[in-house]
Amino acid sequence: MLRAHQKVITLPKYIISIPIPRVLSQSQSQPPTFLLPQVGGRNRYLSLPQRGPRTQTRNFHTFSITMAPPPPQTSSQKGGNAPIVISGPSGSGKSTMVKRLLKQYPDRFALSVSHTTRKPRDGEVDGEHYNFVTKEVFKAEVEKGNFIEHAQFGSNLYGTTFAAVSTIQSTGKTCILDIEMEGVKQMHKSHLKARYLFIEPPSVEVLEKRLRGRGTDSEDAVKERLSQAVKELEYAKVKGVHDRVVVNDELEKWWDGWLGVDGFG
Numbered sequence: 496m497l498r499a500h501q502k503v504i505t506l507p508k509y510i511i512s513i514p515i516p517r518v519l520s521q522s523q524s525q526p527p528t529f530l531l532p533q534v535g536g537r538n539r540y541l542s543l544p545q546r547g548p549r550t551q552t553r554n555f556h557t558f559s560i561t562m563a564p565p566p567p568q569t570s571s572q573k574g575g576n577a578p579i580v581i582s583g584p585s586g587s588g589k590s591t592m593v594k595r596l597l598k599q600y601p602d603r604f605a606l607s608v609s610h611t612t613r614k615p616r617d618g619e620v621d622g623e624h625y626n627f628v629t630k631e632v633f634k635a636e637v638e639k640g641n642f643i644e645h646a647q648f649g650s651n652l653y654g655t656t657f658a659a660v661s662t663i664q665s666t667g668k669t670c671i672l673d674i675e676m677e678g679v680k681q682m683h684k685s686h687l688k689a690r691y692l693f694i695e696p697p698s699v700e701v702l703e704k705r706l707r708g709r710g711t712d713s714e715d716a717v718k719e720r721l722s723q724a725v726k727e728l729e730y731a732k733v734k735g736v737h738d739r740v741v742v743n744d745e746l747e748k749w750w751d752g753w754l755g756v757d758g759f760g
């Protein structure tokens with residue numbers, strides 16, 4: 496219900512009714528300027544063209560004004576909820592980062608559930624930690640072109656299906672993929688729109704220390720991971736492979752770095 500002190504402003508698509516708390520200028524020689532209700536915590540002012548189309552009814556005016564075009568989109572906004580691909584050498588801190596991200600923003604991000612042919616470990620739930628399938632099923636899905644990326648580690652196959660990503664996207668969340676270098680290469684070939692984030696250790700020496708500190712690998716496995724790390728760090732230097740590189744040094748600094756990444760935080 497309009498009151499006498501309210502005016503109707505006709506915009507291209509909307510008709511909005513706004514209370515006008517204060518007329519800042521309304522002399523004959525200047526266009527009338529109004530203080531609008533706060534938007535995003537800031538005052539907005541509206542100047543109306545003096546000779547624009549204007550009609551007067553009993554208690555209020557109707558103005559036609561042209562709205563300013565929307566601000567240009569940043570690249571991350573253009574990406575919408577395109578998946579975020581997190582990669583980096585083993586021990587660089589991918590899992591640490593993903594865990595923190597999912598804990599802090601449970602409504603915003605979800606980790607894609609990979610397929611694997613390995614047997615579930617104690618406590619692992621099918622469809623939650625992995626989609627556990629047989630080699631036959633896995634290979635049939637590969638044949639059908641249902642995998643974005645897949646690879647063999649030891650005697651087991653691992654991979655991400657297009658469906659795993661779209662299932663998360665359909666919930667409105669951003670899908671996170673934690674994958675290694677070969678997976679990144681395949682993802683680029685798949686032409687799936689994604690944002691690529693590389694987690695870089697401060698140095699190979701620090702990486703070695705962290706791998707040993709984690710205490711999950713044998714001496715041979717640590718050596719194997721380190722030699723693979725050198726290859727991954729080389730590949731990460733290739734232009735266009737990653738949108739962002741975050742050096743995982745001090746945890747808090749690194750987290751701020753993550754949050755500062757356009758559209759990733």
Ligand SMILES: Nc1ncnc2c1ncn2[C@@H]1O[C@H](COP(=O)(O)OP(=O)(O)OP(=O)(O)O)[C@@H](O)[C@H]1O
Nearest residue numbers: 584585586587588589590591705709743744745746
């Ligand atoms: N900024 C950091 N400072 C100190 N230690 C860290 C930091 N980030 C991670 N770590 C430690 O480094 C070790 C390796 O991290 P994490 O397991 O997250 O690596 P990852 O990249 O997920 O490895 P993988 O690919 O083998 O799963 C862990 O013990 C973790 O606690």
